[in-house]
């Protein structure tokens with residue numbers, strides 16, 4: 001897995017407020033970066049800039065490799081049974097297999113709209129783990145998960161890192177993985 005993610009002198013403006021400025025980072029294969037900061041400081045905005053979904057107010061982003069973004073919207077058709085909703089993405093992502101390591105076999109016939117918060121998060125994580133994107137951007141990946149789910153996300157990110165993937169994650173909760181780099185967004189508030 002070859003990947004690289006770098007940002008140079010980023011600034012982010014939302015409405016009439018500059019949230020952060022002067023932010024640079026450089027991530028190589030295997031790097032995991034934990035973005036921290038209080039509510040509203042701009043963690044989700046930073047992830048969206050890194051994903052290419054939001055233009056920075058200043059600065060540039062260099063991405064070498066496909067991006068897998070996990071945020072509060074699972075991007076799974078709410079009216080489809082979970083198996084169909086996941087199959088839709090499997091066809092696009094060109095990933096074989098129907099074996100999802102997320103304890104979801106009993107949910108595959110349930111329409112996505114009936115899933116609980118944690119089950120929806122597990123479904124989104126299942127989709128992400130079936131992708132081949134080397135750059136993962138995870139916005140609050142632990143929200144809604146039980147203890148076992150939290151450990152599974154830790155193991156999933158560790159395995160992604162071992163496979164030379166890159167991961168940037170924003171989380172208010174302690175993340176169950178040693179050796180991560182930390183970016184404290186407060187250091188870049190003007």
Ligand SMILES: Nc1ncnc2c1ncn2[C@@H]1O[C@H](COP(=O)(O)OP(=O)(O)OP(=O)(O)O)[C@@H](O)[C@H]1O
Pocket residue numbers: 014015019037038039040041042043044045046
């Ligand atoms: N489209 C928008 N227009 C104007 N302001 C916005 C817009 N989207 C977000 N904001 C503001 O930008 C700020 C940063 O939001 P963001 O979601 O990036 O923060 P966050 O650090 O991820 O917050 P949280 O920890 O609560 O998830 C917030 O004050 C939010 O209200």
